[in-house]
Amino acid sequence: MNRLAFALPMLLLAACATTPRISLYEQFGGQAGVEALVEELLVRILEDERINAGFVETDLVNLNDRLVEQICVELGGPCTYTGRSMAESHAGLGITEADFNALVEDLQDAMDARGIPFRAQNQLLRRLAPMHRDIVSP
Numbered sequence: 808m809n810r811l812a813f814a815l816p817m818l819l820l821a822a823c824a825t826t827p828r829i830s831l832y833e834q835f836g837g838q839a840g841v842e843a844l845v846e847e848l849l850v851r852i853l854e855d856e857r858i859n860a861g862f863v864e865t866d867l868v869n870l871n872d873r874l875v876e877q878i879c880v881e882l883g884g885p886c887t888y889t890g891r892s893m894a895e896s897h898a899g900l901g902i903t904e905a906d907f908n909a910l911v912e913d914l915q916d917a918m919d920a921r922g923i924p925f926r927a928q929n930q931l932l933r934r935l936a937p938m939h940r941d942i943v944s945p
């Protein structure tokens with residue numbers, strides 16, 4: 808009995824030590840993974856005829872860099888977002904509910920293409936969802 812009382816916690820400890828928890832940021836492949844994901848996303852946005860007209864005047868290098876920072880932050884990665892607020896950067900663009908859903912679909916396709924686990928995909932989407940109110944025009 809005594810031996811069992813000792814062995815069980817040791818087994819549990821060993822199990823914990825050998826199954827490290829992988830952070831959300833790591834599930835996206837860290838910095839290189841986030842950069843590759845944003846590239847996949849921008850390619851899809853620019854090919855998406857539902858929304859690409861809205862990006863003809865956009866500085867795409869800036870958009871790429873700000874999205875990398877922002878997604879890194881939302882995934883809990885070691886980054887700082889240096890861009891404008893979502894309200895400020897989307898004000899007056901007349902973005903509709905359908906536009907927003909189209910971009911989310913492009914992001915889902917991009918995450919599928921990167922092989923991001925489904926649960927991890929949903930965690931990122933959940934973190935981006937509250938931005939909806941600042942992005943979609945009233």
Ligand code: HEM
Pocket residue numbers: 858861862864865866869870873874877889890891892896897900902906907908910935936938939942
């Ligand atoms: C969760 C959804 C979205 C996120 C996280 C997001 C994020 C961003 C970020 C980080 C920037 C750069 C801000 C800066 O330059 O300081 C930006 C700019 C921009 N976004 Fe979004 N965005 C989202 C949805 C959308 C949608 C649905 C559209 C239109 C279909 C859109 C169109 C634009 C445009 C055109 C710009 C450039 C604005 C400018 O150059 O002044 N965004 N977005």
